[in-house]
Amino acid sequence: MFDATRQRHIVSVWFPRLPSDRALRLQPAEGPFVLSVRAQNSDRVHCLNPAAERAGLHRGMALSQARAFCPDLHSRPADPAGDMRFLQGLRRWAGRYSPLVGLDGPDGLALDIGGVDHLFGGTDALLGDIRHRLSRAGLTVRVGLAATPAAAWAMSHYGDGDSRLADLPVAALRLDPDTVTALQRLGLRSIGDVRGTARAPLARRFGQGLLDRLDQLEGLRAESIAPLADQPRFAVRLTLPEPIGLVSDVMAGTGRLLERLCRTLERHGAGALALRLTLRRVDGESRHADLRLATTMRAPERILPLFAPGVEGVDAGFGIDQLRLEATRTAPMPQRQVTTGGAPDGEDVADLLTRLGTRVGLDNIRRIVPSDSHIPEHSFALAPSGGKPPPPAPRLRPHWLFPPEPVSARGPRPPQQFRWRRMGLTSAEVTGPERICPEWWRPDRDWPHGIRDYWRIETRQGPRLWMFHTPQNPAWFVQGEFA
CATH class of the missing domain: 3.30.1490.100 (DNA polymerase, Y-family, little finger domain)
Incomplete structure (x- = not known):
């Protein structure tokens, strides 16, 4: 069982309002404030400041409902990616206290201070310095100290300075909400209640996951802190x-x-x-x-x-x-291999x-790059020359593309003989069709409606053409030529 007298050297630092604290650091706001995310086809409260909590708001409620409760509410869209970058910055900052610092979920840190706390005047002085510096930076923080990462997490999230692990609620075991509710219905409301129950019935009723959480709490199941490697700085x-x-x-x-x-x-x-x-x-x-x-x-x-x-x-x-x-x-x-002729091409x-x-600026030097469009006229675009080259176009397109030119031919199938640019041509091999419709989301006055059936036609005289037929108004056109 868990021995409270063991050396305590794991610190859990929890930021319960990390997204809203970060947003208010960047742009302060007075009064109730929330961050919202899009979920379940509506904007919902993601994080809120203490003033919003006092107004009766809570996480997960609809933003429209929150505005009805609190007319003077200030809101902004949440930025989870920015919050994670900020947490990574806090992880690097926490390296001043310990060489072993890892992320503990999306809003917390875990530090192993074994053997280094005396450098700060003792464990209490180290924890006090963490609280002072983070509070001065405008961050809401709760700190827990225990012998294992699981116990430290429980103390930071559900404990206070005088709490005992056995008195903390079962939610401190990091269980899913359904399991927590089921345990409470059985009268098991604290960690001490769960620890005092026979393991076999708990395993049959809730599975091995509950016992693993208990073992992690008591140090019987290994749970290490994994510091992330910093990105190289060149x-x-x-x-x-x-x-x-x-x-x-x-x-x-x-x-x-x-x-x-x-x-x-x-x-x-x-x-x-x-x-x-x-x-x-x-x-x-x-x-x-x-x-x-x-x-x-x-x-x-x-x-x-x-x-x-x-x-x-x-x-x-x-x-x-x-x-x-x-x-x-x-x-x-x-x-890349360097050839005998010198530098690579x-x-x-x-x-x-x-x-x-x-x-003149790299952005002012343009090049033609493939564009993600099935419309021939829109399959290329101008882009700055700098940066990574774009991937090749996924569709086979002619090397020379020009406005459609009519040819003398009839019928839906490619003609055996036709005239184009005053040349009499005979089809030798045809491939297709590829049916293309205009992009309704991008109006095009040259192609407002209708469909086109494109064919690749190799002629006996040499030209390899890209031709299309318009079924709605039967006619044949040449729009490109392959090399």
Whole structure:
């Protein structure tokens, strides 16, 4: 059974109002406040502040009903992804107290403080420091301390400073609501009541899951804290013994940083898409030189010349004493074999686009990319040249596409002989049809209604055409040609 005298070294930090606290930190609001999510075809309360709770609101109620109860209610849409990023930031912050910090659900942290609490003046001083710092940051927090992660979670969610585990409600066992209700109907309302009941009847009635929760609480079933690995941060720094100001000196320092940064990128199988060079002057101010790349790169000899225009435009003041280089955007970059002819194909074009992009902006250099549309005229679009190339078009389309040109032919089947552009052609092989309808959600004055049956036709004379037939108004047209 659980021994309360064992060394207590697991801390559970629970943020019961994490989403609303984060939202109010970003944009304060007076009075009742809630965050809403879309569920069951209606907007429902996701998280609320104490003023909203005092007004009688609760989680899960319809937002329209909440507004009827509280006319002066302030509301915003919830951002679960942003809340998780914020919790990850809190996890990194909690590393000041312990090297073992893991997430405990979507709104909590678990810390193993065994062997480190004396560094903060004891366990009570450590817990007090956690509460003080988080409360000062505007976060509602509850902290629990116990010998196991399950017991610490129960203390933070349902206990107070003087609570005993045996007196906590059965919901502190982290059971589903139906199991909690069934246990309460049997008169088992606290953890002590459940622990005092024979295990065999509990297993037959509720399954092994209930016994596993009890064993986790008492430390009879292992439950560890799994710290998440931080994402690699690709940044290097060079502090100079003497200030520099010449462009050549800054470029030389940047070259040294690039070699270190690119080795780190290579170890992680990544390449840079955007870089920022920060030059700290002796007066404490910093100047930046940003570089966006047309494709992923990690070759110092290719990247360094691209920094020259940005470095030349930096005001060095009385000198620069520190350089910092960071890859602000990265992407996976697998190894590529270099041919005997030199660099892989496409690198020269990527370097040219990057050089032009530093002058006019990569967003102003456009390219034609496939677009997700079955309409031939809408199957391509203009997109900025920078960034990851789009996936290839999933449908087979002609290499040359032009406005429909009528041909002399009749009938729903592809004609054996027809004339196109003053040429007499004979069909040798036909493939199709592919029936295409206009996109009703995207009005097109050139194709307002009707259907088209497209065929790929190879002619004996050589041209490989893309033709379509319109059943609603029988006629044949050529709209494209394959290479």
